[in-house]
Each structure stands twice: as C-alpha cells, then as structure tokens.
Amino acid sequence: EVGQGVLTAMAQIAAQTLGIPVEKVEMAPLDTAEVPDAGSSSASRHVYISGNAVKAACLEAKRKWEEVLRAETGETHIEAEYTYRGRIERPTTPYHPETGECFPHISYGWGTQIALVEVDTETGEVEVLKMWAAHDVGKAVNPEMIKGQIGGGIHMGLGYALMEHFIQQDGYVKTRRLSEYAVPTVYDMPVEIVPIIVEVPDPAGPYGAKGVGEMTTLPTAPAIVNAIHDAVNVWVNELPATSERVQRLIREKLA
Structure with missing residues (x-):
C-alpha cells in the first residue's frame, strides 16, 4: 500500500x-x-x-x-x-x-484522454485548462478511489509532458536537484478533470475488476501534445514541451 x-x-x-x-x-x-x-x-x-x-x-x-x-x-x-x-x-x-x-x-488496460490547452504564441507557455479521461477498469471496486487515481495519473503525465526535464550528458547527471527538475504542483493542474469510468468486466479479474495504475498516466502527454498542435499547428517531438521549446517551434513555423 x-x-x-x-x-x-x-x-x-x-x-x-x-x-x-x-x-x-x-x-x-x-x-x-x-x-x-x-x-x-x-x-x-x-x-x-x-x-x-x-x-x-x-x-x-x-x-x-x-x-x-x-x-x-x-x-x-x-x-x-x-x-x-x-x-x-x-x-x-x-x-x-x-x-x-x-x-x-x-489483463489489458484501455484508456484515452483529451486535453484542452491554451498556448501563448509570444512566450510559448502552455496551460492545460481541462482534461477528459476515460479508462476501462473492468469493474469499479471503489469508484471514488479510481477517480483519485485518474487525477494522480494526470498529475504525473502533465509533469512529463510540460515540465520534468532530466538531463544527462556524457554519462553524467546534470539535473541534480529538485529545484532544477520542475515537478508540477496543485497550481499547475487543470482547472477541471472529467474522469470517465468504463466498466467492461475482465473474466479473470475478481468480480471483473482489473488494475488502473500506470494507464492513467500514459495518455496524458500525447493528449497535450496533440492539443498543442491543434492550437498552434506545430508538432512537439521532444518532451517536455517547455515554453522555450514551443516558442522556438512557433518562430520556426512563422519564419
């Protein structure tokens, strides 16, 4: 536990x-x-x-x-x-x-997420306004805990997508402190998260239930990157999608 x-x-x-x-x-x-x-x-x-x-x-x-x-x-x-x-x-x-x-x-876990983002075309800053997250849990043993798990997974995925930058160079770790490795706080979370619990019972699980851990994190970054592309028509092909990286891509697109 x-x-x-x-x-x-x-x-x-x-x-x-x-x-x-x-x-x-x-x-x-x-x-x-x-x-x-x-x-x-x-x-x-x-x-x-x-x-x-x-x-x-x-x-x-x-x-x-x-x-x-x-x-x-x-x-x-x-x-x-x-x-x-x-x-x-x-x-x-x-x-x-x-x-x-x-x-x-x-047991295979299925899930999909959609992100609504706002991109500042001058600075490249990305703000995630809302997330929709649908996940197949087999059978929801405790729906409220699953909603919390979905929120926690999105929190981790958002950090991976926009902020957390682990730097290695020539075999040496350059990111040595948490002050250099930006971890999202509650203030970085979307204003609204819409969890959607899908129940397709797994015949091998207890009462049809199956796990819903890592799969709540995996779709978050792709959803955010696709939303950025939909907003400003640039593809971020390297994470995290920092404001500097997004700003550079926008300028290259306009050049």
Missing part, C-alpha cells in the same frame, strides 16, 4: 465474498515477517492478482465454515464470531513444466 487504496479495495472484495459489512474486515499487517511476500505494488497488479487471492481465500474459508455448521447444527447460516487462519499454496492455473505454457495473468 503506497497510497493508492489497495487495503480498502481488498477489504471490499473480502466483504463482498463473505457477505459481511466491510467494517467487519480487518487487514493483516503488510509485513513479510507476518505474511508471505506478494511482490511490489506496481504494474497495476494488486486488484487483479491480490484481489483474486483474497477472493479465493475467502471462498475457501466460507466453504470450511459451512462444513462445520452443517456437521454441528445442520444449518448453513448462523451469526457468530469466527477466527480463521489459513494458507493456500496451490497452482490456480494450468502450467506445463516442459514447455512453460500457461495462462500469463495478463
């Missing part, structure tokens, strides 16, 4: 599977001293992979509870407090040990 809401999403998946209020779900500490190492929070993988693991564990727990209830009471539903600790170590998909053929656990 690095702020993207994994713990909340996992608790929601567990609550949905077990049929209990999400407030009743308590997440174990994310410490490899306590739980197995499940890898990093990266590659938009946690809802898809960890979510499936949580769902499978909950289904297994639920099956065992129902077996006990049937044996002891003849019922399959009872209100009680239970503590269940378990660890499942078994392959969840076929794997051929000789050929390596298997289901690759790949």
Whole structure:
C-alpha cells in the first residue's frame, strides 16, 4: 500500500465474498515477517492478482465454515464470531513444466484522454485548462478511489509532458536537484478533470475488476501534445514541451 487504496479495495472484495459489512474486515499487517511476500505494488497488479487471492481465500474459508455448521447444527447460516487462519499454496492455473505454457495473468488496460490547452504564441507557455479521461477498469471496486487515481495519473503525465526535464550528458547527471527538475504542483493542474469510468468486466479479474495504475498516466502527454498542435499547428517531438521549446517551434513555423 503506497497510497493508492489497495487495503480498502481488498477489504471490499473480502466483504463482498463473505457477505459481511466491510467494517467487519480487518487487514493483516503488510509485513513479510507476518505474511508471505506478494511482490511490489506496481504494474497495476494488486486488484487483479491480490484481489483474486483474497477472493479465493475467502471462498475457501466460507466453504470450511459451512462444513462445520452443517456437521454441528445442520444449518448453513448462523451469526457468530469466527477466527480463521489459513494458507493456500496451490497452482490456480494450468502450467506445463516442459514447455512453460500457461495462462500469463495478463489483463489489458484501455484508456484515452483529451486535453484542452491554451498556448501563448509570444512566450510559448502552455496551460492545460481541462482534461477528459476515460479508462476501462473492468469493474469499479471503489469508484471514488479510481477517480483519485485518474487525477494522480494526470498529475504525473502533465509533469512529463510540460515540465520534468532530466538531463544527462556524457554519462553524467546534470539535473541534480529538485529545484532544477520542475515537478508540477496543485497550481499547475487543470482547472477541471472529467474522469470517465468504463466498466467492461475482465473474466479473470475478481468480480471483473482489473488494475488502473500506470494507464492513467500514459495518455496524458500525447493528449497535450496533440492539443498543442491543434492550437498552434506545430508538432512537439521532444518532451517536455517547455515554453522555450514551443516558442522556438512557433518562430520556426512563422519564419
């Protein structure tokens, strides 16, 4: 968990599977001293992979509870407090040990963004006024967190598109300080961001869900560059599209 809401999403998946209020779900500490190492929070993988693991564990727990209830009471539903600790170590998909053929656990993320920009033809300064961002999330486990993820992705993509300039020369890093590497602040963000959540369930994801991390950043720079071209008819073919670079392209176009 690095702020993207994994713990909340996992608790929601567990609550949905077990049929209990999400407030009743308590997440174990994310410490490899306590739980197995499940890898990093990266590659938009946690809802898809960890979510499936949580769902499978909950289904297994639920099956065992129902077996006990049937044996002891003849019922399959009872209100009680239970503590269940378990660890499942078994392959969840076929794997051929000789050929390596298997289901690759790949889920494709789709997204598109549109930028509305204003370009100062004298200075070359670009201001992003509004962004529309449509992203296929499979099934929105928590729509509000997804909207936040989209806003964060656009923030990163805007920095990549307009400001963040990492300079290397002859193998040496020239950009050594954050004061020389402009990172966008809240004042650089568009006045309005319109997040559009598209739900096309992934049959392999938990309840159809899939990750929506990096794909919220990837379309931002292309959208801004295309908007600049639409505004002043110049193509920025090297990022970031700094005011100096845009100004030079405009002057070359008019020369």
